[in-house]
Amino acid sequence: xxxxxxxxxxxxxxxGAIVSLNCTYSNSAFQYFMWYRQYSRKGPELLMYTYSSGNxxxxxxxxxxxxxSKYISLFIRDSQPSDSATYLCAAPYGQNFVFGPxxxxxVLP
Amino acid sequence: GAVxxxxxxxxxxKSGTSVKIECRSLDFQATTMFWYRQFPKKSLMLMAxxxxxxxxxxxxxxxxxxxxxxxxxxxLSTLTVTSAHPEDSxxxxxxxxxxxPADRDYGYxxxxxTRLTVV
Numbered sequence: 001x002x003x004x005x006x007x008x009x010x011x012x013x014x015x016g017a018i019v020s021l022n023c024t025y026s027n028s029a030f031q032y033f034m035w036y037r038q039y040s041r042k043g044p045e046l047l048m049y050t051y052s053s054g055n056x057x058x059x060x061x062x063x064x065x066x067x068x069s070k071y072i073s074l075f076i077r078d079s080q081p082s083d084s085a086t087y088l089c090a091a092p093y094g095q096n097f098v099f100g101p102x103x104x105x106x107v108l109p
Numbered sequence: 110g111a112v113x114x115x116x117x118x119x120x121x122x123k124s125g126t127s128v129k130i131e132c133r134s135l136d137f138q139a140t141t142m143f144w145y146r147q148f149p150k151k152s153l154m155l156m157a158x159x160x161x162x163x164x165x166x167x168x169x170x171x172x173x174x175x176x177x178x179x180x181x182x183x184x185l186s187t188l189t190v191t192s193a194h195p196e197d198s199x200x201x202x203x204x205x206x207x208x209x210p211a212d213r214d215y216g217y218x219x220x221x222x223t224r225l226t227v228v
Contacts, residue, residue, distance in 0.1 A: 008150065036219075043115070043202045043219035044153070088152060096143065097217070101152040 003027050006089055006100030015109050019076040023089035023100045026070065030091035030098070033065055035074045038086045038102065047087075048074070079107045111137050113205045115220025122193055122227055130188045130223045132203030138183035139205035144176070147200040147222075156201075159186050193227040200224050 006023045013019055021035075032051050036044035048063040050056045050072075056063045064073040072089050086102040112135040122128050132142060141160050145153040157173075159165040159180035167173045175197075177189040186205075190197055203220040 041200070041222065041224060043113075043204075043222045045219065046217075092217075096155055096158065097153075099152045102150075104150070 003098045004089060004091060004100040006103055008101050008103060010104040010106055012106045012108060013079055015079060015081060015107055017079050017107070019074075019079050019083070019105060019107075021074040021076075021087050021089075021103050021105070023072040024070055025072065025091060025098075027091070027093070027098070028070070030093065032092050033063070033072050034090045034092070034097075035061075035063055035072075036088045036090060036099075038088060040085075044088060081107050081109050083107050111205075111218040113139075113203065113218045113220040115203050115223055117223060118221060119224045120226070122225070124194055124227055125192055127189055127191045128193055128225060130190075130201055130203075130225075132186045132188070132205065132220050134184045134205045134218070137205075139186070140183065141206040142180055142186035143204040143206075144178060144186075144188050145202045145204065147202060149200075153202060156188075190225065193225070195227045198225055198227045 004025045034049045035047040037047050038044040050063045050065045053065050053067045060077045062075040084106045086104045088102040089100040090097045114133045116131050143158050144156045146156050147153050155168050156171045157165045157167045157178050159178045161180050161183050165178035180186040200222050202222045
């Protein structure tokens with residue numbers, strides 16, 4: 001069983017829609033969670049990180065963690081075509097990360 | 110902010126030759142660097158972890174003689190794909206960990222990746 005699961009998509013939404021991206025994890029030892037955005041043929045860039053359960057907002061992005069159900073979400077409000085990318089959730093573990101496989105998002109103009 | 114420069118961004122080489130990929134931390138010292146491989150539409154797969162001044166730690170199934178990693182300084186790590194074959198064609202990404210973790214990124218920054226094509 002993979003430690004971080006994520007629906008690979010692709011997910012297509014119209015411009016302006018609210019996007020919900022989700023991950024589940026199995027390892028209770030995970031303390032921090034990150035969302036990375038990866039454009040095609042580029043390295044991942046950190047979008048947001050969260051430590052505790054609850055919501056964290058940054059502009060159009062909201063990260064949500066529910067440790068009781070081991071569920072992580074990223075919401076994108078007023079989605080833009082420039083948001084089209086692959087979104088990876090990740091959890092630091094020791095020196096490294098455990099990555100989800102990523103969800104490919106397309107925001108259509 | 111922390112910047113990791115990875116070169117080259119794209120390389121095509123002939124089967125049997127070796128290719129070196131560089132990863133530099135531009136404005137911070139990286140005690141630890143990670144090398145990942147990513148196949149199309151797949152997540153990042155950790156290949157090895159390198160600590161400055163010591164031998165790299167390779168993940169299970171990664172051939173250390175084929176993927177040579179050198180982390181000679183706090184700002185530079187290199188991955189050399191030796192005797193490359195078409196099946197080594199992939200997207201390789203490095204990640205560097207800051208000496209002192211920053212609040213914004215918990216001390217990890219990714220390079221922009223290298224697309225290797227072996228023909």
